[in-house]
Amino acid sequence: MPVTPLSSLLPALGAVPFVRELAAHGDRPAVITRDGETTYAELADRVARTAARLGTGRRLVLVVGANTLDSLVAYLAALHAGHPVLLVPGGHDAAVASLVAAYDPDVVVGPADGGWRIVQRRAASAHDLHPDLALLLSTSGSTGSPKLVRLSHANLQANAESIAGYLGIRDTDRAATTLPLHYCYGLSVVNSHLARGAALVLTDLSVADGCFWELFRATRATTFAGVPYTFDLLDRVGFAGMDLPHLRYVTQAGGRLAPERVVRYAELGRRAGWDLFVMYGQTEATARMAYLPPDLALDRPAAIGVPVPGGAFRLAPVADHADPAVGELVYAGPNVMLGYAESPADLALGRTIDELHTGDLARRGADGLWEIVGRRSRFAKILGLRIDPQQVEALLAAHDVAATCVGGDDELVVAVAGPGDPRRIRRLVADEVGLPPRAVRVLALAEVPRLASGKPDLVALRALADAADTPAPTPAASSSGDLCRLYAEVLDRTDVTPDLSFVDLGGDSLSYVEMSVRLERELGHLPANWHTLPIAALRAPARKPGRRRSLETSVALRATAILLIVGSHIPLFTITGGAHLLLAVAGFNFARFQLTGADRRDRLRQIRSSVLRIVLPTAAWIGAVMLVSDQYRWSTLLLLHGALRPDDVPDGWHFWFIEAVVYLLIATAALLGLRRVDRWERRRPFALPLALTGVALLGRYDVFGLDARHDLPSALVAGWLFTLGWAAARADGVRQRLLVTVAAAATVPGFFGQPAREALIVAGFALLVWLPTVPSLGVVNKVAGVLAASSLYIYLTHWQVYPHLRDLPLVALAASVALGIAYAALVNRAWRWASLLTTGHERRSARTTAD
Template identity: 40%
Template sequence: MEDASWGQPLDLSDLAADVDPSTPAIWTPEGTITYGELVTLVSQQQSRLPDRRSLILLAVDNSWGSIVSYLACIASDLPTILLPHGDDNFLSEVALQYDANFLVDGPSGRVTYRSATEHKLHPEVQILLSTSGSTGSPKLVRLSEKNLTANATSIAQALNLSKEDRCVASLPMSYSYGLSVINSTIAARGCILLIPGTATQPNFWKCARASNATTLSTTPYMWDLIESQGLNVLQVPSLSRITVAGGALLPSKVTEYADLGRAIGWDLYVMYGQTEATARIAMLPPDRAFDCPDAVGFPIEGGSVRLEHIAGHPLSTGELIYRGPNVMMGYATSVKDLSRGYDLTELATGDLATIDKSGCVRIVGRTSHFTKVRGHRIDLRHLEDTTKQSGVEVACIASAKHINVVTTSITPEELLSTVCTNSGLPPDAFRLFLVEALPRSPNGKVSMKQIQQIVETESCSALTGDHPDSTIDAVFQHHLLLSQVDPDRSFADYRGDSLNYISVSNALQRLIPNLPGYWPSMTVRELKALQDRQGPARRVRWMEMLETSIFVRAVAIVLIVFNHTDFVKIP
């Protein structure tokens, strides 16, 4: 690769030796900072930092001040916890749990003394990032300078970055993917573009054109935002590559976007990684997006993968194990953990994968996403992905007796039918929770911690599949013992009797308050149409909704049954 430096890409001490000081390092709408100016700014920030090796908590946003503060901490060899700027409660919690010595406000560079405790800090510990899947107490990933350098270098090489590249920092730098964009751009001595706003705002794309952006980093959620604006916004003349990571795109979308890029003039790079691997593990070359759209690609330079077989799964499938110089030192849950060296030499990713003869990796599930419901082994990630293919995004969490599905769908009946079909489970195996929008973390991923809270507290409107009022189909299936409901058949067609007449009528009135007396002769389709016309049913008490005629009929049936069994004789 031309014009790149691979010795110590994050060491600013010799930066002037391999880059012209006038080369742009950071672009903002207000102006450009050259590499020469960046060196000076970092040096100035270093003078504000402690001389002794101390634990730093650095709050960052995507500003040039935050980049300067970050690079100053690295240049000063200070172990640094990197957290998002603005979340004061979380910052205070982490500062207390890890007893940080100094707090640094990234944008302003302000340094605040906090604790005089002399911690035992391992000489290789450099950056500490919060794990994307953390719940409860803050759990951090311990990364060394070697991890950062190896990953930045391999990404820059794989993307063929050079000092001519201008890369948009479109993701939070406290997020491992966002940080890797900054690191790999500096590794190639390219220019970091700090564009305000999001992909939904016209000014974002105006700045992308004005700054001559060559590289855009995206997530699947960001693609949803881009599509909402129209894919034509991606017609940026200078754009040469788009990366996507932070979750899986549908294979059909990979092909669609790759084809669009080929027509417009940029390449699509599908990437896969974890914070525990300093962000990147594998990458799919652009030319393989058409024949392998369901794959995450091949290990990055210096890395290797293998499969660890898991009982109960096909022999061709196993947990993906990654080995490389970018594998983390280990986790930390307290400051004492920061004294440890490398705890592992390879990373068990927790992802189920296959590897074909060419070495191409495909992720097929998540070990922690499997659950057993009604004797069926269900892959919750696969259920989410297949449901999304029908146009509805959901988040699934298993409980003791149900699969809890949190969704934005305004047609729960159709959604219930979809998840039943995709899983092979009956309607009463699901509980549906309706929310206005799926909760997301700053990196755009669905926040499973908040999803869990929704399910545990039932803090939103919930439709429960094991309750007969979930859907009209569920009513017929549950009370008439049907495996499948024909929309053009009625209660009478199914030869419903007087006993299940009561339960079905009772259940239907939860869905259709003004249920007509002739409902037994109405087809399922007609009942659904009536439900749509009447709108959502209000929740009512059982006795409040029990019509007098039904009550009288129930009493009559009970007396008839008693008479037939000689329990009571009616004269």
């Protein structure tokens, strides 16, 4: 190994101290990735070698900021050599090109041809660079904009030390990188931990990805950072029920987190043994200006807390404000930027400001804690009235409506994420702020557009509002890898964007089947938890000859179970247990598609929609059969056979499975309709279904002897399979998965007194819990997808087919399956037609109301 000259290992005199001192931490782990660990000594050596390639003459170095070791080394190396760094977003070619054109960097460091490349554009700088200039960052609202924040070496060191101090960062801490490196909040996590010799768990995985939490546990990570949208994702993936034994603290910044959520997460942390730090900052302050001590989060959740060490606040008067105690928050401290840069000429400037006017309106409580009450720049005058969009958002949040508001010249645009009643929202806003209803425009979106920082993208939102009146063309299907078009076709939606996931777009267990099969065919594999990942995160790898195909496990089980059910009824063979296995799969899919991060009311609407999609086709089919035969009675049509058990309907039991699923969905909706139960489910997503399984087992074991006397409906006797399937979907980590497997193995045997039947169900549970996908073939995937998507309708209709073809069992099976598939196609077409009529009526009503 060649010896590195000592001179090349020496940092520039103006280098940031924590970068200069990396080697002092020796063999402690500095960076941990899925590929292994890098010690501080190794990191320091890589940084020094890269710095040597950049040279000693100061030049403007553009670094593509990504959560990779190469990007981190490039950033640190430029600082090590004393070069000003222009840190730009990774994965955003347009933003990079815009900043290269605007600032003409001397060196560009970024990914190229599968590796990492340093492009020396000139030997000496073309710019006059001020000696204090260390870093240039876009503000969170202007990614790609030529307006940059100029930060000094002293800014970076002071902020890193301040954050490390009030968080109490130890050299044993390990911080997972949940935010982008180019975003000031994400960068502050890196700087503050390197300043204390702590480790970084470097990853670009989303917290919505199960692989992120596997890495988090495997690396014994102790902390992660989140913006408000991160906490939406945490709710969605069941964070409250996760086992994270090494988690020590969680930080939140990047926007206001609703006080009730601060309380909820603070309580969760108190029970689980970790602290929640709510923080406040801006890029102009190198990241942080205030923090709320964790012990005050429960009592003062609306406050931003106290200034960071070394900083101070004051209030500047605001004209015409109704509350004299409110003013614009002004911050002073060693982390305040040098000033802005809007062109290369500004890089020669030194300090142009001494304190930071934040643009936020604030007040100071009697207890000394500071609280933000609004944003000065977001105020809008609409029809002569001064409106604060942030206050409108808070008003709607109190009514369980998640919204982002943007003011215009003559209207207030209220963007609502997910389903909602536009008329109700318009009326709420108009009544509270005094605007006429015609000046309040409600924009219903599957998801509010967001910046890389997680904050709402107000520019994109205004563009969406401008384009909302223009009918969007219905996207055509595409086999060329355009996943947005594929999602649009399968889900029959016109608002698909790359930042949305299958769950965000309202996907359910029926569309999930088709989507999983077609996505696997398009990508060549099926990513773990793909239904919660943004479309942009689903990238197709290069196809390899002979690559093994796979099939989503729940899809495989649904397809297999329906064939076993029909084949055993004919009987072509006798392999029973399929219907009870489907009951477990129904619970599994209920947890994944109904219990999303949406608010309580929206969840209930989703469950209601699922019930209707089962009940209406069932009633239509049974009603049609009743018109031509006397096989069923009204108790069957109303799905009450299991409860009434009339003696004159011998075939009424045919639909016990459908009755059980409907009863269980209604009962679950009633439970989740209670605020306390809804909150408990979000906090303990695994514990609730496990507790319900314990209750349901009373019916399975007939503890009170009721079944012998009353012949209880199957929902009460077999309901534990549904709740245990629910728990299987929420199981996180080996211990919880093992618990579900053991519970199935302990409770299923003896239920039927048929070992083979019981073994089938236990094996199905094991597959659900431990194998997200199973090996398959392309043709098998196509067949399984159709069978699984049509399983409900095959089950519903096969009773009227196979009795007439018992002498030809294979023909009976084929005919039963064919009729069910045909009925599924008819129902889906009718459902889409009804949805189009409903959507058109709502749009006409909304426009009439607005006019």
